[in-house]
Structures are given as C-alpha cells and as structure tokens.
Amino acid sequence: AMKAAMKAMKAGKSMSKGGIADAVASEVGLKKGEVMKILDTLAVVGTKEVKSSGKFTLPGLCMIKTRQKPATKAGTKVMFGKEVKVKAKPAKTVVKAFAVAALKNSI
Numbered sequence: 001a002m003k004a005a006m007k008a009m010k011a012g013k014s015m016s017k018g019g020i021a022d023a024v025a026s027e028v029g030l031k032k033g034e035v036m037k038i039l040d041t042l043a044v045v046g047t048k049e050v051k052s053s054g055k056f057t058l059p060g061l062c063m064i065k066t067r068q069k070p071a072t073k074a075g076t077k078v079m080f081g082k083e084v085k086v087k088a089k090p091a092k093t094v095v096k097a098f099a100v101a102a103l104k105n106s107i
Contacts, residue, residue, distance in 0.1 A: 017039060062097050069091060
C-alpha cells in the first residue's frame with residue numbers, strides 16, 4: 001500500500017515554464033512571448049526581494065523566506081550506531097519556500 005501511494009505521488013509531472021506560459025496566455029489573452037517575459041521578470045524581482053528583505057510572497061501560492069543556519073563545530077557524532085568525525089561548517093543562509101494558507105485550504 002505504501003509503494004502504491006509513493007508511485008501515485010511520483011506520477012504527476014510538474015508543469016514546465018513553457019507550459020505555464022501557455023496556460024496563462026490562453027487564460028488572460030496575451031501572447032506566449034509576453035507571458036514568458038513576465039515570468040522572467042517575476043523571477044528577477046523575487047530574487048532581488050528575497051536578497052534584500054529576506055521574504056517574497058506570491059499571493060495565493062507561496063512564500064519564499066531566507067533562514068540563517070548557525071555554524072556547527074567539528075567533533076564526533078553518533079550516526080546509525082557508529083561514531084563519525086564531523087567537519088566544522090560555517091554559518092549560512094538557506095532559502096525555504098512555504099505554501100500560503102489559501103493554497104493549503106484549497107487542496
């Protein structure tokens with residue numbers, strides 16, 4: 001039963017950029033090329049906004065945030081019953097995406 005559920009999840013292919021552009025163009029009545037430019041601009045604006053303020057929201061879809069991960073010290077950790085030497089890692093900023101409540105409620 002678990003394998004069937006996993007296969008069902010993998011079966012759906014995600015839409016390509018061109019597919020999204022086609023869908024939006026037919027819905028709104030614009031040309032596909034114009035919608036492609038809009039998608040490119042959206043990506044540029046989103047990137048700039050996440051870099052500067054650390055947060056960008058696509059209304060009704062998702063919220064993209066940055067999060068500071070702290071530095072880790074070198075040492076030994078127990079993984080799967082074995083002691084493993086772990087290297088020190090510097091602090092870094094990671095990007096995370098969250099579904100907006102409206103999207104969660106509609107699914």
